[in-house]
Amino acid sequence: MEYGDAELVKQAQEGDKEAFRVLVQRYQRRILSVVIGMLRNNDDAQEVVQETFIRAYRNLPGFKGDSSLYTWLYRIAVNLSIDFQRREKKRTVVPFDESVPHGEDEPAGISPGGGEDPFVLVRNRELVGKVFQAIEELTPNHRAVILLREVEGLSYEEISEVLGCSMGTVMSRLHYARKKLHDSLVDLG
C-alpha cells in the first residue's frame, strides 16, 4: 500500500524515519532536476539536494501542510541553490552538454528515436548546448522560474508559492527567460 504525502509527513513528524525515507526517495530526482539546472554541476547539486532533505526533516515539525510538500521542498532547494551560488563565487561549471552521457548508455530523450540521422544528432547536441548556455546567462530567479515551469511542470500558482512572489512576477520572469532561450536558438534555424 502506498501512503500519500500527508500521511507520510504526519508519521515523519512523529519521528518515523522510515516514512521520511519514502518521501526522500519519492522526491529526490524531482528536486535534483531543479538543483542541477540551477547549479549545472552534478556534485554540487547532490550536496544541495542532501542538505535540502536534512533541512526539511529538521523543519518538519513546523510544516503545517498549508502548501503541498513538494512545493515546500522546492522552496528549500531553490533557496539553498541560490545561497550556494552566492557562496561559491569561484564555482566552476561543467557544461551540461558534456555531462549528458554519450554512447551506448545514453538515455532516450535528446537522442532521436532510432538514432538514424547523424545530422539530427549533431543538431540536437548543438541545441542542447545553446539552451544551457542561455540558461547559464539567466539570473538565478529567472532560471528557477523556467526550470520549475518547463522541466517540473509546476503551475504559475505553485511557482509563485515556491519563489514567494506574485503570479505577475512569475509570468514576467517566464516571458523574459523564454525569450532569451528562443533568441539563443534562432541562428540554428
Added chain:
Amino acid sequence: MITCNDFAERLDLYLDHRLARDEQLSVDRHLHDCDACSALAGRHQERQVILRTAVTDVVAAVDVSGLWGAVHRAIEHDVPAKRVRAWWVPLRDWLRGAGGWTAPAWLTPLRLTGWAAAAVAAIVFVAFGLRAPGTPRVQVAERQPAVSMSKPGSQLHNVRVDSLQASEGHTVATWMQPHTGAQIIWVADADAAAGR
C-alpha cells in the same frame, strides 16, 4: 480574428495551456493561417522539449543511491551535511580552480589514475637514475685494493695525483682512477717511491 501581435502577447499563455476556450480557438485558427506564427510556436515548443529532456537525461545519469544514507546519518546524529564524493572529485575540482583553468568533464577517475601512476613511475625512475652513478666509488675502491696497492708504478703514468705526502721512510699518494672513478690510496716506502 486575432493578429500576429495579439498572438505574440498570448504566446506564454498558449504554451502553458492557460488560454480561455474561445481564445484558444482563435489562436488555433490564426496559427492555421499564419506560417510565421505557426513556426514561432513550433520553435518554442521544440525548445521546451529540448530543455525538459536534456535535464531529464542528466538527472537520470546521476547515482542517487547513497542519498538517503547520507541524509539518514545526518539526521540521526544531528550533524551538518557532509559531501559524499568520490576520492577524485576534490582533486578534479582543485585542478579546475588552479590558475583559473577549467578542467573538462572528460577528466574521469580512470584517466586521473592513469596520469597519477605515470607521474609516480617517472619520479621513481628519475630518483633512482640520479643516485646510480654516484655510488660505485667506494665499492670499486673496496673491490680493487690489490690493483692500486700492488702496481702503483703503472697507475701513476696517466692519472692526476690529488695529494702526495712524504714522511720519513714512506710516501702516501691519493688519486682517482679516471675510468672507474675509484679512489686509490698508494702507500710505499721511501725507496720504492724514488724508483730505486
